[in-house]
Each structure stands twice: as C-alpha cells, then as structure tokens.
Amino acid sequence: MDSEHSCGDSQPANSPASTVTRHSNGNVADRLTVMASLLPSAVAIAQPNGPVRDDTTRSYKLTTFGALDEQSTTIAKGLIRWGVRPGMRIAMLVPFGASFIELTFALLKAGATVILIDPGIGRKHLVRCLSEAKPDGFMAIPKAQAIRTVLSRRFPDAKWNVTVGDKWYDLNWLWSGKTLSQVLELGKTADDIKLPKIESSNPAAIIFTTGSTGPPKGVLYTHGTFHAQIDRIRDRYEIKRGSRDLACFPLFGLFDAVMGVTTIIPDMDPTRPADVNPRRLAEAAAQWEIDQAFGSPALWNTVVRWANDNDFSQPFPTLRRILSAGAPVPAATLESLRRLVHAEAEIVTPYGSTEALPIASIESREIISETGPASAKGKGVCVGTRFEGVSWRVVQVDDGPMDSIEQTTEMKQGKIGELMVSGPMVTDQYVVRQDQNSFHKVRDGNRVWHRMGDVGYLDSTDRFWFCGRKAHRVVCGKRTLYTVPCEAVFNAHPSVYRSALIGRGQRPNQTPVILIETIPECFPKTPQDRDRLQSELLNLASRNPLTMRITEIIIRDKPLPVDIRHNSKIFRERLTEELQNEH
Secondary structure: OEOOOOOHHHOOOOEEHHHOOOOOOOOOOHHHHHHHHHOOOOEEEEEEOOOOOOOOOOOEEEEEHHHHHHHHHHHHHHHHHHOOOOOOEEEEEOOOOHHHHHHHHHHHHOOOEEEEOOHHHOHHHHHHHHHHHOOOEEEEOHHHHHHHHHOHHHOOOOOOOEEOOOOOHHHHHHOOOEEHHHHHHHHHOOOOOOOOOOOOOOEEEEEEOOOOOOOOOEEEEEHHHHHHHHHHHHHHOOOEEOOEEEEOOOOHHHHHHHOOOEEEOOOOOOOOHHHOOHHHHHHHHHHHOOOEEEEOHHHHHHHHHHHHHOOOOOOEOOOOEEEEOOOOOOHHHHHHHHOOEOOOOEEEOOEEEOOEEEEEEOEHHHHHHHHHHHHHOOOOEEEEEEOOOOEEEEEOOOOOOOOEHHHOOEOOOOOOEEEEEEOOOEOOOEEEOHHHHHHHEEEEOOEEEEEEEEEEEEOOOOOEEEEEEHHHOEEEOOEEEOHHHHHHHHHOOOOEEEEEEEEEOOOOEOEEEEEEEEOHHHOOOOHHHHHHHHHHHHHHHHOOOOOOOOOEEEEOOOOOOEOOOOOOOEOHHHHHHHHHHOO
16 A cells, blocks of 8 residues: 555544553553554554655555554464464564564564564674573564574574565575464464463563663563553653654654554664654655654754755754654754744653653753753753653762662762662663663662662752763762763864763773864864864863863764764763773
C-alpha cells in the first residue's frame, strides 16, 4: 500500500491517548491491541518506499494499527507453536523500520524477553554483550545469523533462531532455525494457541547502555517499566492519538504505536543522527504534516545549521512538539530551532538514562529566558522538574559500592553531589554485568534507588542542575572541577563548537586539560591563528573562578569523539586514553 500524499485523512480527530490505559493483562503489547481496536484503519507506520520524486514527495509503505496488531499476533503464535516460551531471551538484530516494530511486539506478545543493543556499538562490544546476555535465540537478518553461526560457541543456548529478510534465504540451512515466513505460516494455523498471561513484573527487555562510562551494561526492563514510561511521557507532553511523529530515535517508534501516534520513519541512518540530511526530514514533515519529532541534540544542531546556511525561515511549519534527549541542548540552538517550527511549538528535553527514564523535563522557553544564561556562566545545565512518581535526592559523591540508603549522606540545597532517583520507571537491576548492581542500585526497604552517576545540585524550586558525570570529575588536590560548568566558560567563545575537560594523571592529583573543537569555519589556519585563539581562551579562563587554574588548552585537529546512540555525549574516556598515550 503506497501513499502519494500524507494520508492524514485516515487518522481520527485528535483525542487524548490517556483515555486508553486499560489493559487486559500486564503485557505492554496489550496496549497495541487496544489501539488497534480503536484505530484499525489508521496508519501506524509509514516507511519510505523508493526515491524522492521531482515534486519532493515520495511513496511510502503503510502499516495500519489493525495490520500491525494482527501480524504481530500471528508471528507470536507461530513462535509459541514452534516452542518459544515466556522468559526466553531473544536478541533482536533487525534494522529499525516497520519490521523491527512488528517483530518487537510479536516477541513481547509471546512473553519473550527482547535483547536490544545499539548497532553502532561496534562488533567487538556487540558480540561480547550478546554473549553475556545468554540469548535463547536470535531474531536477525541473514548477515547477523551468519556471524552467529561462525561464533556459535559464544551462544550455546541459541536454539530459536528466526531469519528476517529475503537476502541469502536459500542459505538458511547453514544457520538452522526458521525463516520469518515459516514462523508466519505456523501462526496462521495456530488458532488454538492462546497468548500467555503476562504480569507487569515479568521481564520484557534487556536494553544495553551505550558504554560511555565503562563497558555496556544490560538493564532489565519489566513490562511495568514500559507501562510507567509510556504513561508519564504521554501525560506530561499531552501526546494525542492521531499525532504524526518523525521518529529520528528508533525506540520511540515503539512508544508511538501504543499511544495511537503514526510513526513516520525518516530517510536517515539512525546510528548517525549528526549526519542526517535535513532536507529529507523537511520533505517528510511537509508531506505528512508532521506535528511531533524526536531527535538527538546533534541532529537538531545539523538541522539548524542547514536552515541557516540556506536561509530557510520555517521549514517545519506544522511541527508543534520536539523532544530532544541524550545531552544538554544549548540555549542558542533552541532559540534558532524555535524559528524553524510552529510559533506555538514546545521543544522539550527529557532527562534520564537507560536505567531510569524519564526523570525530569524542561521546555525551551524556560532555558532561553532563564536557565540558559545561568548555564553559560558555569552554573550547570538545568534539566527541569521531576516527572510524576519520581523521587530524587542529591548525595555526597562516593565511588564505592553501597548496600543501603543508610550509607548515603544527603547534600544541602545548592551543593553538588550525585543524583539518586526512584520511581516506577526506574529499573531495579542489571542482568548483564551484575557486579555493577552494588555500585548503582541502593536498597531502601522495598524501594530501590538508582545512582545516576550524574553530579549536580537541586535549586530552591526542586529543579536539578546537571554538572557532568561523576566519573568525569577532575580532582586537583582539595579542589574538584566538574565538566559542564567549566566547559561552558570556553564554549562561550564564538569560535568554539564544544570543549571537553579531561584530567591528566590520577585523582586526587590531576592536572586539568581543556580540549577544544572549533566551529569548522573558525578552525585556525595558521600557527599564529592557533596561538591567538589559545591566548583568548586562556584569558577567558583566567577571568572565571571555576577555570582560573586551567592553563593547558589543546585545540584539536578533528572533532571530539561522541557516543554511538545520540552522537551528542563526548566520549571522554577515549580522550583520556589519548592524553595518556602522549607520554
């Protein structure tokens, strides 16, 4: 089924997604069935199908809510008929798209635990994480199945393997298991099969952290975790059924489906959001009259630069809600972004982590008018106010493990410490790298607190101001420097795109070093230009108490390395290694 236009007339009038929170059981996939009963013919997923035409529109392959629910149920029944049982761990190695969404819901309906890992993590980390997750099977494209077969000793329990995609289908016998077509055929004749009863406390997924501050850790999500996340995001941002979301962050497409929101899959590589072609986004937004989009700060920064370079005044006139997560978004970027979208648009930055999301949120106008100017002076980045059901506290920084809440010392208002959070959207444990539980999970009776690893402080209105990662602080004797406040001083220079504070040596006797990534067109062309820029930056540093002791500044010839998920967080561990290798 192809779309020549936006197909918006197939959607019902906007209505609150919050009107459907009833569930026949605890399975989060049951929400999709509820949506399918309400919106059977509405478009759930639109995926580009062919090149852009001369009039800048393109054909899309459409999946309705009814078809998504029916097909995922058929696959789930086929898996059950074959022998897949609740609790089995199935690794998902399928590129983001309609098939990814469909298969994820199928596995959830079958009661399986879905293993999700960022594809950009690199082969070495990917194989190691998958091996440690001990999958019972793989739902994967042929190339991934071939690699699994070659490395079969790393996955001794992987007996339930489903090959997705037509390529190499005739070689399926090499890696055993079944094709997706075969599973579908099993499901079509499985009328007697009933989907398992799932409780909210049952495992739903193992999602790996990016590994930006150490080896990736496998976080256990229950169905209840997903329920809590969906409810909070929907209610806080007033997301309505019938909205159209340009899903530049893949996992949000799963949330769209259970909120009655159409997922428009953008023409981009989701593992490289900073390299997006903004023109493709603008074309999709116009064709579908997009009113919502989720993307990383790196993506929106690319969009802003593109619009400025091409003098586009408002390329996204229908866009009324932007969510941007993964790293702080500078006030200047938000101010520029506001000019590209609907005048009444809300641009929000939800704060959290793989282990605890969403925790807090702040809107762009609050950043532009109030917190942004304070951030530029080194006060940290305000992440806003708590979501409903979240409890938080700031405690004294401690790098060691903690068994109970009695071991923590709460900091006074305005004093920097580590943030701890609890609530129904906060996960209880790591199931891969379980040794990390004692460093991040703190027992408090029946409650579990998660140590975020983020340092900052609470202000008089109970907003959290993020000052960086605990692991990235630089300790110089009795003085501790935090990355975000210090870097803000240097980022204020008009030639600086971003900077990174790194400690040379070991705590508590480190020497602070600032690494500079310039705006491309401002990169010094001669040694004299470089000396002049360094002198200006040293002068900036000397005028601020936070940075007056920083005397080593390195202007990099290449961009700072960033995380794989959002392309926004600076990969400081790699920079530390580079500094150490210099000597």
